[in-house]
Amino acid sequence: MNFRNRNFVSLHDFSKEEIEHVFKTADSIHEKKDICAGKILATLFYEPSTRTRLSFESAMHRLGGNVIGFTDIATTSVKKGETIADTGRSVECYSDIIVLRHPDDGAAKIMADYTKVPIINGGDGSHQHPTQTLLDMYTIRQELGKLKGLKIGICGDLKYGRTAHSLAEGLSLYNNEFIFASPEELKLPDYAKRKLDEKNIKYEEKRELKDTLDVDVLYMTRIQKERFHDPIEYERVKNNTILTKELGQKTNALIMHPLPRVNEIAYEIDEKQNAAYFRQMKYGVTVRMALISLLLGVVE
Amino acid sequence: MNFRNRNFVSLHDFSKEEIEHVFKTADSIHEKKDICAGKILATLFYEPSTRTRLSFESAMHRLGGNVIGFTDIATTSVKKGETIADTGRSVECYSDIIVLRHPDDGAAKIMADYTKVPIINGGDGSHQHPTQTLLDMYTIRQELGKLKGLKIGICGDLKYGRTAHSLAEGLSLYNNEFIFASPEELKLPDYAKRKLDEKNIKYEEKRELKDTLDVDVLYMTRIQKERFHDPIEYERVKNNTILTKELGQKTNALIMHPLPRVNEIAYEIDEKQNAAYFRQMKYGVTVRMALISLLLGVVE
Amino acid sequence: MNFRNRNFVSLHDFSKEEIEHVFKTADSIHEKKDICAGKILATLFYEPSTRTRLSFESAMHRLGGNVIGFTDIATTSVKKGETIADTGRSVECYSDIIVLRHPDDGAAKIMADYTKVPIINGGDGSHQHPTQTLLDMYTIRQELGKLKGLKIGICGDLKYGRTAHSLAEGLSLYNNEFIFASPEELKLPDYAKRKLDEKNIKYEEKRELKDTLDVDVLYMTRIQKERFHDPIEYERVKNNTILTKELGQKTNALIMHPLPRVNEIAYEIDEKQNAAYFRQMKYGVTVRMALISLLLGVVE
Numbered sequence: 036m037n038f039r040n041r042n043f044v045s046l047h048d049f050s051k052e053e054i055e056h057v058f059k060t061a062d063s064i065h066e067k068k069d070i071c072a073g074k075i076l077a078t079l080f081y082e083p084s085t086r087t088r089l090s091f092e093s094a095m096h097r098l099g100g101n102v103i104g105f106t107d108i109a110t111t112s113v114k115k116g117e118t119i120a121d122t123g124r125s126v127e128c129y130s131d132i133i134v135l136r137h138p139d140d141g142a143a144k145i146m147a148d149y150t151k152v153p154i155i156n157g158g159d160g161s162h163q164h165p166t167q168t169l170l171d172m173y174t175i176r177q178e179l180g181k182l183k184g185l186k187i188g189i190c191g192d193l194k195y196g197r198t199a200h201s202l203a204e205g206l207s208l209y210n211n212e213f214i215f216a217s218p219e220e221l222k223l224p225d226y227a228k229r230k231l232d233e234k235n236i237k238y239e240e241k242r243e244l245k246d247t248l249d250v251d252v253l254y255m256t257r258i259q260k261e262r263f264h265d266p267i268e269y270e271r272v273k274n275n276t277i278l279t280k281e282l283g284q285k286t287n288a289l290i291m292h293p294l295p296r297v298n299e300i301a302y303e304i305d306e307k308q309n310a311a312y313f314r315q316m317k318y319g320v321t322v323r324m325a326l327i328s329l330l331l332g333v334v335e
Numbered sequence: 336m337n338f339r340n341r342n343f344v345s346l347h348d349f350s351k352e353e354i355e356h357v358f359k360t361a362d363s364i365h366e367k368k369d370i371c372a373g374k375i376l377a378t379l380f381y382e383p384s385t386r387t388r389l390s391f392e393s394a395m396h397r398l399g400g401n402v403i404g405f406t407d408i409a410t411t412s413v414k415k416g417e418t419i420a421d422t423g424r425s426v427e428c429y430s431d432i433i434v435l436r437h438p439d440d441g442a443a444k445i446m447a448d449y450t451k452v453p454i455i456n457g458g459d460g461s462h463q464h465p466t467q468t469l470l471d472m473y474t475i476r477q478e479l480g481k482l483k484g485l486k487i488g489i490c491g492d493l494k495y496g497r498t499a500h501s502l503a504e505g506l507s508l509y510n511n512e513f514i515f516a517s518p519e520e521l522k523l524p525d526y527a528k529r530k531l532d533e534k535n536i537k538y539e540e541k542r543e544l545k546d547t548l549d550v551d552v553l554y555m556t557r558i559q560k561e562r563f564h565d566p567i568e569y570e571r572v573k574n575n576t577i578l579t580k581e582l583g584q585k586t587n588a589l590i591m592h593p594l595p596r597v598n599e600i601a602y603e604i605d606e607k608q609n610a611a612y613f614r615q616m617k618y619g620v621t622v623r624m625a626l627i628s629l630l631l632g633v634v635e
Numbered sequence: 636m637n638f639r640n641r642n643f644v645s646l647h648d649f650s651k652e653e654i655e656h657v658f659k660t661a662d663s664i665h666e667k668k669d670i671c672a673g674k675i676l677a678t679l680f681y682e683p684s685t686r687t688r689l690s691f692e693s694a695m696h697r698l699g700g701n702v703i704g705f706t707d708i709a710t711t712s713v714k715k716g717e718t719i720a721d722t723g724r725s726v727e728c729y730s731d732i733i734v735l736r737h738p739d740d741g742a743a744k745i746m747a748d749y750t751k752v753p754i755i756n757g758g759d760g761s762h763q764h765p766t767q768t769l770l771d772m773y774t775i776r777q778e779l780g781k782l783k784g785l786k787i788g789i790c791g792d793l794k795y796g797r798t799a800h801s802l803a804e805g806l807s808l809y810n811n812e813f814i815f816a817s818p819e820e821l822k823l824p825d826y827a828k829r830k831l832d833e834k835n836i837k838y839e840e841k842r843e844l845k846d847t848l849d850v851d852v853l854y855m856t857r858i859q860k861e862r863f864h865d866p867i868e869y870e871r872v873k874n875n876t877i878l879t880k881e882l883g884q885k886t887n888a889l890i891m892h893p894l895p896r897v898n899e900i901a902y903e904i905d906e907k908q909n910a911a912y913f914r915q916m917k918y919g920v921t922v923r924m925a926l927i928s929l930l931l932g933v934v935e
Contacts, residue, residue, distance in 0.1 A: 068373065073668065075696050077689070086425060089377070089403050093429035096375050096401035101696035103689050105706075106405075117895035120902075125686060125894060128916035129693035294425060295417035302420075316428035368673065386725060389677070389703050393729035396675050396701035406705075594725060595717035602720075616728035 039332030042147040042154045046165040046201060051208045058173050060334055061318075061325035069099030070333045077130035078104035079122070080157070081137045086294060087157050087166075090316070091134050094323035098333075103129060120149035127152040132331055135159070153330035161197055166326065167293060168201040170319040175206075175252055177318060178289050178311055183209035188247040188288065190216040190276050191256030191299065193223040198293045199256055200227055207231060213238035216247040218272040220263055243275040245282060253278070253288035255299050255312075278304060291315055339632030342447040342454045346465040346501060351508045358473050360634055361625035369399030370633045377430035378404035379422070380457070381437045386594060387457050387466075390616070391434050394623035398633075403429060420449035427452040432631055435459070453630035461497055466626065467593060468501040470619040475506075475552055477618060478589050478611055483509035488547040488588065490516040490576050491556030491599065493523040498593045499556055500527055507531060513538035516547040518572040520563055543575040545582060553578070553588035555599050555612075578604060591615055639932030642747040642754045646765040646801060651808045658773050660934055661925035669699030670933045677730035678704035679722070680757070681737045686894060687757050687766075690916070691734050694923035698933075703729060720749035727752040732931055735759070753930035761797055766926065767893060768801040770919040775806075775852055777918060778889050778911055783809035788847040788888065790816040790876050791856030791899065793823040798893045799856055800827055807831060813838035816847040818872040820863055843875040845882060853878070853888035855899050855912075878904060891915055 036056050042048060049057070076095040078088050083106065092102045119137070123146035126133055133150065135143050136157040143156035143163070158164040176182050187206055189199045193215050203213060203223075213231070215223050215238060222240060231238055241247050255278055263269040276299070278290070283304040292300060292312040304310050328334040336356050342348060349357070376395040378388050383406065392402045419437070423446040426433055433450065435443050436457040443456035443463070458464040476482050487506055489499045493515050503513060503523075513531070515523050515538060522540060531538055541547050555578055563569040576599070578590070583604040592600060592612040604610050628634040636656055642648060649657070676695040678688050683706065692702045719737070723746040726733055733750065735743050736757040743756035743763070758764040776782050787806055789799045793815050803813060803823075813831070815823050815838060822840060831838055841847050855878055863869040876899070878890065883904040892900060892912040904910050928934040 073697070073699075075693055085405050089405075089426065089429045092403045093375055096403065097373070099373075102403075103692045103696065103702075105685050105689075107407075107707075116897040121895060124905075124913050125916050126689065128913065129689045129920060295421060297416040305424075313424050313428065316425050320429060385705055389705075389726065389729045392703045393675055396703065397673070399673075402703075407707075595721060597716040605724075613724050613728065616725050620729060 036335075038329035040151070040153055041330060042143075043165055043326060043330065044143045044147050044154065044156045045163045046168050046205055048165070054169070054172070054205075054208070057169060057322065057325050057329060058176055060329055061173060061321045064321060064324045064328060064334075065097070067098075067328070067334065070328060071095060071098035071100030071331060074100040074132070074331055074333075075130040076100055076102050076327065077126045077133045078102060078106075078157070079126060079133060079135050080104065080106045081135075081142075083107075084136050084158060086316075087136060090319045091155075091157065091323055091327075094320050094327055097320065098324055098328060100327075119145050122146070123150040123154070132327060155326065155330070158197075161195065164197055164201065166319075166323060167198055168205045169326065170315065170322045171198075171202050171254070171291065171293070172205050173322045174291060174311060174315045174318045175289065178314070179251060182206070183211060185211045185251040186214065186249075187211055188214045188216060188250035188253045189256070190244050190247055190253065192221045192258045192262060193217040194221040195262060196256050199254070202254060203227065204230065207234050207236050211236070214241060214247045214250060215239070216241040216244050216276060218242065218258070218268075218275065220268060221258065242272075244278060245275075248282065248286040248288065250286075250288045253286060253290050255290065255292045255296075257297060257299055277301075280304065283307065336635075338629035340451070340453055341630060342443075343465055343626060343630065344443045344447050344454065344456045345463045346468050346505055348465070354469070354472070354505075354508070357469060357622065357625050357629060358476055360629055361473060361621045364621060364624045364628060364634075365397070367398075367628070367634065370628060371395060371398035371400030371631060374400040374432070374631055374633075375430040376400055376402050376627065377426045377433045378402060378406075378457075379426060379433060379435050380404065380406045381435075381442075383407075384436050384458060386616075387436060390619045391455075391457065391623055391627075394620050394627055397620065398624055398628060400627075419445050422446070423450040423454070432627060455626065455630070458497075461495065464497055464501065466619075466623060467498055468505045469626065470615065470622045471498075471502050471554070471591065471593070472505050473622045474591060474611060474615045474618045475589065478614070479551060482506070483511060485511045485551040486514065486549075487511055488514045488516060488550035488553045489556070490544050490547055490553065492521045492558045492562060493517040494521040495562060496556050499554070502554060503527065503531065507534050507536050511536070514541060514547045514550060515539070516541040516544050516576060518542065518558070518568075518575065520568060521558065542572075544578060545575075548582065548586040548588065550586075550588045553586060553590050555590065555592045555596075557597060557599055577601075580604065583607065636935075638929035640751070640753055641930060642743075643765055643926060643930065644743045644747050644754060644756045645763045646768050646805055648765070654769070654772070654805075654808070657769060657922065657925050657929060658776055660929055661773060661921045664921060664924045664928060664934075665697070667698075667928070667934065670928060671695060671698035671700030671931060674700040674732070674931055674933075675730040676700055676702050676927065677726045677733045678702060678706075678757075679726060679733060679735050680704065680706045681735075681742075683707075684736050684758060686916075687736060690919045691755075691757065691923055691927075694920050694927055697920065698924055698928060700927075719745050722746070723750040723754070732927060755926065755930070761795065764797055764801065766919070766923055767798055768805045769926065770915065770922045771798075771802050771854070771891065771893070772805050773922045774891060774911060774915045774918045775889065778914070779851060782806070783811060785811045785851040786814065786849075787811055788814045788816060788850035788853045789856070790844050790847055790853065792821045792858045792862060793817040794821040795862060796856045799854070802854060803827065803831065807834050807836050811836070814841060814847045814850060815839070816841040816844050816876060818842065818858070818868075818875065820868060821858065842872075844878060845875075848882065848886040848888065850886075850888045853886060853890050855890065855892045855896075857897060857899055877901075880904065883907065
C-alpha cells in the first residue's frame with residue numbers, strides 16, 4: 036500500500052483496505068515524535084472553518100512540522116483574479132502538503148490536478164469533506180471497537196447535509212444498518228437511497244428523533260431554518276430532532292456530532308459517558324496526523 | 336506551590352507568594368530552551384489585540400512550543416452560534432493551553448469552568464487583563480530592584496482604565512503609595528478608593544500630570560475623547576495629562592505605558608534611560624514565558 | 636562582508652558584490668538545517684500580499700525558525716493611531732527580524748530607522764520590493780548560468796510597474812541589453828530611461844510583445860485596465876502584450892512573471908521547459924532563506 040504523494044479529495048480515493056490502514060496508522064501515530072520535522076503544511080481556507088483548520092494545524096504541530104496559510108480570500112491573490120490551479124502551483128513552492136477549504140464543488144480536484152504535492156480536501160462546497168468522514172468512522176471504531184454490524188441513527192438535515200451523506204457512504208463499506216431521522220422536507224434524497232439499495236444496505240426512515248434512540252450510534256447534525264420553504268413548517272417540526280435531556284436518558288447509543296452545535300443536543304448530556312462529540316474532535320487530530328504522515332511518505 | 340493545570344483568569348487567582356514565584360521563574364526562563372517542545376498554545380482572540388497576541392506567541396516560540404489560533408470572530412464558529420464553553424471544549428482537543436481575549440466581562444471564567452487545559456485571560460472586556468499587571472509589576476521589580484516602599488504615579492483615564500485599576504491592586508499587595516492624576520471626569524471611582532482605604536494604602540489625587548512628577552514610577556495611560564460627556568471639557572483638559580518633552584525633563588521616575596500610545600508621551604522622551612515602556616514589552620514576553628511554563632507544569 | 640543586523644529596505648542597500656554573496660549563500664542554504672532554530676521572524680503585512688508572506692514564512696520554517704505576525708491592519712494597533720516607529724519598536728521585543736509590507740512609500744525606511752533588529756522591505760507602496768528583484772535575478776542566474784551579456788525583454792506596464800523598474804536597475808549592474816514592450820500609455824518613464832543612459836545601457840522600446848520574442852529572458856507583467864485614461868485605447872492594445880500559445884511557440888526565451896497572472900501568459904505555455912515562473916517562486920524561498928540567515932548573522 037502506497038500513500039506517498041497521493042491526494043485525498045474524496046473518500047473514494049481510498050479503498051476500504053486503505054481506509055483501515057489509515058486507522059491502524061492513527062493508532063500509534065502519537066508515539067512517533069517529530070516525523071514531520073522540517074515539513075510544511077499549507078492551510079488554504081477560502082471560507083472560514085476554524086475547527087477544521089485548527090485540527091489540521093494541531094495535527095501538523097504534533098508531528099513536529101510547521102504550518103503556513105491563509106484564512107480569508109480578502110487577503111489573497113484570488114481577488115486579483117488568479118485561478119485555483121495557479122494558486123496551487125505557487126503554494127506547492129512554499130509547502131510539502133496542502134489542505135484546501137473552498138466554497139466551490141470540485142475545487143480540491145482542480146488543485147490536485149495541477150500540483151505535485153498532496154492535496155487534502157478540507158471541504159469543497161456541498162461536495163465532500165472526506166477527513167470528517169474518516170474521523171467519524173475512526174471515532175466509532177475506537178469507541179465501539181468495531182465498524183460493522185452496527186445500527187446507526189443519523190438525525191437532522193439529511194437533504195443538504197454533506198456530513199450525513201458521506202458518513203452513510205463510508206459506513207456502507209461495512210455491514211451496517213441505518214435509521215434516518217429528519218423532517219419530511221429534509222429527508223434523505225432519492226439518489227442517496229438508491230446508492231444504499233444498490234449495496235443492499237438496510238435502512239429505515241423516521242420523522243422524529245424519539246423513534247431513533249434504539250441504535251448503537253446516534254449521529255446528530257444541525258438543521259438550519261433557511262432550509263425550509265415554509266417557516267411555519269419549520270416551527271412545527273423543529274423540536275422533533277433535538278436531543279433533549281429527557282431523550283438523552285432514553286438512549287445508550289454513542290452520541291456524535293460534527294460540531295459546532297447550536298441547540299441540537301442539550302448541554303446536560305455533555306457529561307454522559309456515551310456523549311462522544313468532544314472526544315470526536317480529539318480523534319480528528321489523530322486521524323489527520325496519520326493522513327498527513329502517510330501522504331508525506333514519512334510513515335508507510 | 337503548584338501551578339500545573341491551573342487557570343489565570345484574575346490576578347486574585349495567585350497569592351502574593353505565587354506572584355513572586357512567577358517572577359523568580361521569569362528570572363531564569365530564557366536559559367531553559369525548548370521546555371515546551373511538542374506543546375501547543377491556542378490564542379483565541381475574539382477582538383483584536385495584536386500586541387498581546389504577538390507577545391504570547393513570541394513567548395511560546397521562545398519556549399520551543401507551537402501556536403495555533405484565530406484573530407477574528409468573523410472566521411470562527413462563533414457566528415454559527417456556538418457557546419464559549421463549546422469553543423473551549425473543542426479547542427482543548429487541539430492544544431495544551433489557551434489564551435482567550437474576549438470583549439465580554441467574565442468570558443475567561445466561563446471558558447475556564449468548562450475546560451481541562453489551563454486558560455489564561457488575555458483581557459475580557461472591562462474586567463481583567465491580569466498578565467498586563469504581572470508584566471507591569473515585573474518591570475518595576477527589574478528596573479528598580481524592588482516592588483515595595485515606592486511612590487507610584489498613575490496618570491490618564493482612571494475611571495474606565497482596566498490597566499490602572501489592576502496595577503493599583505497588584506501594587507497594593509506591597510507597601511506602596513499612590514498619586515493618581517486624571518481629569519475630574521475620569522477620576523478613580525469610589526469603589527476603587529474604598530479598596531485602597533480598606534488596605535490602609537496612602538494615596539493622593541491630582542488633576543494634572545505636572546503635580547505627579549515626584550514619584551518613583553510614572554505609569555501613563557491613554558485618554559479617549561469618547562469618554563467625555565462634554566467635548567469642550569475634553570478640549571480644556573486634554574493637555575494636562577500629557578508627558579511633554581519639558582515635563583519629561585523634570586522627572587526621574589521610571590516612565591511606563593501599556594502601549595500603544597497616541598500622544599501621551601512625547602517622542603523625545605523615548606531615548607531617556609528612565610523611559611521604560613519598550614523594555615516593558617520585553618519583560619512581558621519573559622513573564623508570559625514563565626506563566627505558560629508554570630501552568631503547563633514544565634517548570635515548578 | 637558583514638550582513639549581520641543590517642536592513643534590506645532598497646536594492647541599493649547592497650553592493651553588487653554583496654548581492655552576489657547573497658546568491659552564493661543561497662546556493663547551499665538548503666543544506667544548512669535548523670540554523671535559525673529559536674529565532675522568530677515577524678511578518679507585518681499592512682496590506683495583503685499572500686505570496687510574499689507565504690514565501691517568507693516558508694523560508695523561515697525551512698531554516699528551523701518560527702513566525703509571528705499580522706495580515707490585516709483592521710486587527711492591529713494601527714487603527715488606535717500608533718506610528719510605524721512605535722510598532723517597530725514593540726515588535727522587535729517579540730522577534731529577531733521583521734518583514735514589513737506597507738502601502739506607503741518609505742514605510743520600511745522609517746521602521747528601519749527606529750528599530751535595532753533587521754528590517755526587510757516586503758514592498759512599500761510604489762517604491763521598492765527588493766527581495767522580488769533579488770529572486771528575479773537569482774532565477775536568471777540559476778536558469779541561464781549567468782547574469783551578464785543577456786538580452787532581456789520586459790513586457791507589460793512599464794510606467795507604474797515597480798517590479799519592472801527594479802529588475803532593470805538590478806540587471807543594469809551587469810552588462811545586459813533591454814527591450815521594453817508596452818502600450819504607449821504605459822511606456823518606461825523618462826527618469827527610468829535617463830538612469831539607463833547614464834550607465835550606457837543599451838535598450839530598445841517596442842509597443843508589441845511580438846517584436847520582443849528574440850531575447851534571452853522574457854519578463855512578463857500584468858497590465859491593469861484602470862491604468863488607462865481611455866478605455867477604448869485599453870481595448871485596442873490589450874492583446875498586444877499577451878503571450879499567447881502561438882507567440883509562446885516562437886520564443887526560446889526564459890519566460891518569467893512575478894505572479895499572480897490573470898491572462899498575460901496562456902496556460903498552454905506552463906508546461907514548456909522555458910516557462911520559469913513557477914520555478915521562480917521556488918527560487919524566491921531559497922533567496923529569502925539566504926537573506927534572513929545573513930541578516931540574522933547565522934551564516935556569514
